[in-house]
Amino acid sequence: MMDEFAEAKKMVDVGVIVDLNSLVGSVANACIHMAISDFYAAHPNFRTRLSLHLRPSDDVLGAAFTALELINEEEVNAIIGPQSSMQARVVMDIGQKAQVPIISYSATAPSLSTTQNPFFVRTALDDSSQAKAIAAIVHLYEWHEVVLLYEDTEYGSGLIPYLSEEFQRFDIRVSSRFPVSPNSGNLTILKKLNNVMATQTRVIVVHMMSSLGSKLFFLAKEATMISEGYAWIITDGLSSLLDPMGADVIGSHASSTKLNIYGFWAYDTVWALAKSVEMVQRESSDIMRRSYRRKASQIPEIRVSTIGRSIRKELVKTKFKGLSGDFSLVRGQLQSSAFEIINVVDKMEKVLGYWTLENGLTAELGKPVKATYSTSLYHELKPPIWPGNMKAMPRGWTIPVVGKKLRIGIPVKPGFEGYLKVKQDPYSDEFIVTGFSYDVFKEALALLPFAVPLEPIRFPIGNNTSSGTYDELLYEVKLQVLRLVLNPNLECFSVYFDH
Incomplete structure (x- = not known):
């Protein structure tokens, strides 16, 4: 019976590189295995099966060695992951040499691009896609200056040029930029927050991962900066991991298994890859018989997949309705349909409206837009509660304690x-x-x-x-x-x- 199954079902080896100690990784790992079970339950007649080879990794060097081991020893034809943008930059180069598509559901730095490396496929949103939405929100409330607080990594700094460009379109000035190292202790973060308080700007845009963001907001709360007069705007990557039921502003427990957008993207990634592998088998079944050849010129030697290029070709053409919405890749990366604008107050969150590329800010999806980016649109949105439980909109600035007069x-x-x-x-x-x-x-x-x-x-x-x-x-x-x-x-x- 097993021999008949082996002949009928072609097993295709796929590597998975994930940080199991992180909030993103733990949820994504569960969703990836759930997706495998759900997909083949829904497609029992498919002749191919993905065989996953999971490898944990939480740093750049470890991810590189893990990718080489998966390619050379396990002979994988695709790799899901790695998790961070810095890891992805190294692993995607290895994937290009081995002609193995590197499919990331969480590396969102705009500096990673399929134009640089066609074997890198991003099944998540490029961070730059939210820059227009953030600038539209700042313009909507008629704020003219912002402070940028961001993680001092490729992930954190990658969005800043795009934000600055969009702010310039609305004559919004970036008064100060404060990069924060992900390894910063409480004292260092407090110094950064004190620098923010010393400015006159009270509109703060935060772009960082949850591990750093949770510490920053905890300390900001202790420093009475989550209070009247302040307006905090956090980017998609951080807001996706918000835990309104948690004790603090942002859930900081890596053991939490609450679903987030990265879990949805990981789930959809498996479905897209499984569909693509099946299409490769149908169109050229003979190529599946020998999936690897050696490339002896490489030091160290790297096995080269003979079907990786075909898998990548089918993957970028795949379209379906996934858990995260419409799965459609353009130039090798997922395209956004809409951003949800959420107001978080204490342990509750409320949807204020949406932003789409076609209509800009809208109170409801599909609702006709009366005025784009105008003050009148503000009254169509659900009224937010501002820091300090205030209903009045912050003016966005204060008289600085120090500075030139x-x-x-x-x-x-x-x-x-x-x-x-x-x-x-x-x-x-x-x-x-x-x-x-x-x-x-x-x-x-x-x-x-x-x-x-x-x-x-x-x-x-x-x-x-x-x-x-x-x-x-x-x-x-x-x-x-x-x-x-x-x-x-x-x-x-x-x-x-x-x-």
């Missing part, structure tokens, strides 16, 4: 006290400015989307030797001793500044 010259001349008056505080020696002209100036500053701390400088104007002239006052602006001068003229109100 705008030095403004205040001309003082008898008879103009109603327009400008300066007196010095006897205790702090600071100048206190009052008057109509100064009130108008402050109202104008209040309309700006950022804080402008002021340092008034008293400048007497008169006929005595201790007083100066208007020309001398304006010359101080040219010398950049002062950046701006108020002119309390009875006929007009003027502001002179250097730019």
Whole structure:
């Protein structure tokens, strides 16, 4: 009976490289084995079967040696994994030499590309695909500056150029960038958070894996930064691992088996690969008889798959409805259909709306869009709860505790006290400015989307030797001793500044 099965079912060896100690890896491993069982239960008449060879690996060097062992010893014709972008960069080069497709459901760094290596196939979303959605959210709430906090790895830094480009399209300024090493201790992370607090920007975009993100948000909460006035935006990779039922902002327990998007992608990867292998067998059954030949010119010697190229060719053509949505690869990687915008408050999460490439931000999928990226669209979204359990939208900035102040010259001349008056505080020696002209100036500053701390400088104007002239006052602006001068003229109100 077993001989008949062996003749009827062609076993195709497939390697799986996964980090079983991580949240992503533990869930993906369970989903991969579940997918094998489900697929062949649904397709009992298929003449091929995937034979999985699981190998654990949690670092770059280990992943490289594991890939070589799978190719040379187990003679695998495809490898699912590895997990991280840094691991994938090394393993995909080995796969190209062996003509074995490297299929990753979790290496999302934009720097990994099928144009560089046709044997790399990404069954996950490229991180750059979310840059437009994030920029649209920031623009929607009319914030003009953001701070970027990101993991200092290929995964973390790979998204930053794409985010910066999309922010520029909306005239949104990246005021500060803070890379954080994945090996950072609590003290180092707290220093980064203190640097963020020292800026005036309160809109923070976070892009990092869950192991680092869980520590960062725990410490941010301890530092009272998950509070009124702040707006935190986290990218897809981190939000996919959010645990709203956990004790902290982000579930940090690797033993958790809660399903996440990486598990869905891993499940769909197995189905796509199984379909592709079956198509290769149907179209060229003779090529399945000998799946490997040696490539003696390689040091160390690498076996070369004779069906890996065919598997890759069928894989990129495969389309079906998977657990993660429509499975369709364009230029060797999964294409996004929509991003879900989620508001997380304490232990609860709420869907606010969606973003699609065709319609931008929408309250509901398939609902006609009345206005793209406009403030009116904000009212169609479900109202979010902001940090500090606030319903009012954060303005996105605050007056910085430290930093340079705008030095403004205040001309003082008898008879103009109603327009400008300066007196010095006897205790702090600071100048206190009052008057109509100064009130108008402050109202104008209040309309700006950022804080402008002021340092008034008293400048007497008169006929005595201790007083100066208007020309001398304006010359101080040219010398950049002062950046701006108020002119309390009875006929007009003027502001002179250097730019």
